[in-house]
Amino acid sequence: MTTTRPTSTQNLSLEKVLSLFIRLAGYLSVLYVSLICLFLLKEGLPALREVEGESLLGRVWYPIEGYFGILPLLMGSLVVTVGAALIATPLGVSTAVFISEVAPQWAKEVLKPLVEILAGIPSVVLGFIGILVLSPFFRQAMNLPTGLTAFTGAVLLGWAAVPTIASISEDALNTVPRAYREAAMALGATHWQTIWGVTVPAARSGILTAITLGLGRVIGETMAVMMVTGNAPVVPEGLQALFLPVRTMTATIASEMGEVAKGSTHYHVLFFIGITLFILSLIFNITAFALSARKIKRSERLLS
Amino acid sequence: MAIKSPPNPAPILTSLQPAKGKLTSQLKQKLGFGLLTAVSTFTVLPIIALGIFILVQGIPSISWEFITGYPREGMRAGGILPAIVGTFYLTLGTAIFSVPPGIAAAIYLSEYAAENRFTRLIRIAMINLSGIPSVVYGLFGLGLFVLFLQFGSSILAASLTLSIMTLPVIISATEEALRSVPQSFRVVSISLGASRWQTIWRIVLPQSLPGIITGVILGLERAAGETAPILFTGAAFFLPRLPTSPMDETMALPYHLFVISTQVPGMPVQIQYGTVLVLLVFVLGMNLTATVIRSRARARRQW
Numbered sequence: 123m124t125t126t127r128p129t130s131t132q133n134l135s136l137e138k139v140l141s142l143f144i145r146l147a148g149y150l151s152v153l154y155v156s157l158i159c160l161f162l163l164k165e166g167l168p169a170l171r172e173v174e175g176e177s178l179l180g181r182v183w184y185p186i187e188g189y190f191g192i193l194p195l196l197m198g199s200l201v202v203t204v205g206a207a208l209i210a211t212p213l214g215v216s217t218a219v220f221i222s223e224v225a226p227q228w229a230k231e232v233l234k235p236l237v238e239i240l241a242g243i244p245s246v247v248l249g250f251i252g253i254l255v256l257s258p259f260f261r262q263a264m265n266l267p268t269g270l271t272a273f274t275g276a277v278l279l280g281w282a283a284v285p286t287i288a289s290i291s292e293d294a295l296n297t298v299p300r301a302y303r304e305a306a307m308a309l310g311a312t313h314w315q316t317i318w319g320v321t322v323p324a325a326r327s328g329i330l331t332a333i334t335l336g337l338g339r340v341i342g343e344t345m346a347v348m349m350v351t352g353n354a355p356v357v358p359e360g361l362q363a364l365f366l367p368v369r370t371m372t373a374t375i376a377s378e379m380g381e382v383a384k385g386s387t388h389y390h391v392l393f394f395i396g397i398t399l400f401i402l403s404l405i406f407n408i409t410a411f412a413l414s415a416r417k418i419k420r421s422e423r424l425l426s
Numbered sequence: 427m428a429i430k431s432p433p434n435p436a437p438i439l440t441s442l443q444p445a446k447g448k449l450t451s452q453l454k455q456k457l458g459f460g461l462l463t464a465v466s467t468f469t470v471l472p473i474i475a476l477g478i479f480i481l482v483q484g485i486p487s488i489s490w491e492f493i494t495g496y497p498r499e500g501m502r503a504g505g506i507l508p509a510i511v512g513t514f515y516l517t518l519g520t521a522i523f524s525v526p527p528g529i530a531a532a533i534y535l536s537e538y539a540a541e542n543r544f545t546r547l548i549r550i551a552m553i554n555l556s557g558i559p560s561v562v563y564g565l566f567g568l569g570l571f572v573l574f575l576q577f578g579s580s581i582l583a584a585s586l587t588l589s590i591m592t593l594p595v596i597i598s599a600t601e602e603a604l605r606s607v608p609q610s611f612r613v614v615s616i617s618l619g620a621s622r623w624q625t626i627w628r629i630v631l632p633q634s635l636p637g638i639i640t641g642v643i644l645g646l647e648r649a650a651g652e653t654a655p656i657l658f659t660g661a662a663f664f665l666p667r668l669p670t671s672p673m674d675e676t677m678a679l680p681y682h683l684f685v686i687s688t689q690v691p692g693m694p695v696q697i698q699y700g701t702v703l704v705l706l707v708f709v710l711g712m713n714l715t716a717t718v719i720r721s722r723a724r725a726r727r728q729w
Contacts, residue, residue, distance in 0.1 A: 244651025342559025
């Protein structure tokens with residue numbers, strides 16, 4: 123009795139310490155997000171004071187001469203992201219529908235690990251493949267002066283975004299109650315009609331979440347896009363701009379931050395671009411979160 | 427009065443009508459499934475092609491000297507040992523800073539937290555963290571660890587930066603593993619007189635360990651392959667020796683690949699393929715380990 127009592131009080135105090143650690147760790151994510159906001163603002167906001175607002179939204183990015191117009195970079199990111207979305211959405215959703223609704227068991231077991239492997243390939247390896255294989259191929263196939271273009275970036279990133287879209291869409295399709303499909307089939311719909319008339323619409327918000335998160339990935343993608351889009355900070359104009367080099371916001375930060383003097387205007391503007399990226403990713407993620415939250419509410423209402 | 431039979435067998439005809447319609451919808455279905463199969467194949471075939479291509483191109487350049495030697499002649503010859511060791515150190519450092527707090531945070535969310543406004547705040551913060559572009563993590567690491575805390579460009583600063591990026595992955599995977607342990611296990615343990623912590627430590631954690639390990643490995647895998655967060659926080663362009671302390675800069679495989687495929691003119695393609703192969707073996711090896719642990723645990727699980 124006397125020997126167990128000290129250890130049990132010891133356990134109790136150990137338990138208290140551990141519980142405290144666990145509680146603190148729980149709040150760590152909030153702390154980190156606050157710190158990230160704080161430091162981005164601290165280093166990025168001086169840009170607004172040092173560069174006139176008009177010039178910051180200008181069309182020329184030429185930091186050595188003091189031109190800090192982020193419009194070409196914003197447009198570069200936009201072109202690549204929209205292009206990638208146009209490629210990734212049909213590929214990702216089709217793959218998800220195929221895996222979840224159509225494929226035989228053996229095909230599922232081959233496809234799912236392959237999609238996971240694609241998700242695990244480092245961005246820099248994709249960029250390497252882009253430089254060595256994709257860009258020479260597009261240059262020859264389309265007779266372009268260079269293969270390092272917005273189009274190459276969009277194709278590469280679109281392909282790389284497929285795992286995100288496919289796996290989240292597949293989860294959404296799997297949560298559609300079996301009864302929905304059975305009811306549709308019982309009413310005489312074919313398997314194909316059931317998929318597009320019932321299952322996919324029922325999983326719509328999950329699929330939209332998947333696409334939004336995929337887009338968030340693409341806009342924040344750095345290494346691959348920096349390696350294959352040719353690094354030319356010009357405002358893209360017209361459709362032919364798709365086949366010219368561009369420069370995204372992420373690539374600008376990654377390629378220039380190494381060489382700027384800490385505390386210079388250029389340094390602050392690069393952080394300001396970081397703030398822009400942070401806000402864009404926030405918008406994508408909050409949208410995705412809201413979409414999936416709405417899904418839960420509606421399915422609760424339907425199934426209860 | 428004889429009942430007049432209908433002049434033509436209309437019922438049969440109308441029953442034939444939908445059958446005819448059904449035939450075209452069957453055809454549509456065949457075409458549709460064919461299209462889906464083609465698109466999915468088109469999506470995954472390049473992955474297989476890529477794997478084979480890199481294996482075929484990379485294997486000839488793998489040699490004992492390549493794995494254990496130092497780069498020579500402006501990285502155009504010799505080995506990539508400093509990059510391999512650097513990536514190992516960075517992954518280890520990331521694990522140290524992200525695994526204990528990540529698992530603790532998941533325990534908090536799954537076993538302690540009530541569904542209130544604070545918990546929702548934590549979840550929103552996690553979603554936010556997992557969506558921040560990797561290069562923005564690099565900026566943050568530069569601002570906080572390298573400059574403000576004056577760690578300089580070092581393994582420490584780079585590992586801390588990577589660990590924040592990895593944290594949400596580890597938390598959500600661990601939380602899922604913890605939540606998959608049946609509630610009845612906890613109820614039985616508590617009813618037998620165990621405290622909450624004893625229940626977590628002796629019952630819940632051991633049962634969910636495979637899931638946690640899988641999540642941790644997948645999180646670290648991503649960190650090992652990342653380049654953008656370490657660009658300005660600890661990656662060295664070229665270092666002819668191994669780092670000796672956490673305050674040293676280091677070479678790393680992903681950054682080395684970036685350097686030799688874009689920054690060094692006249693780079694022999696063999697060294698590039700060799701580096702890609704080593705990086706992919708490192709990263710996908712972790713992926714494979716995680717998959718094996720997960721499927722073995724699933725097969726063995728009794729609940």
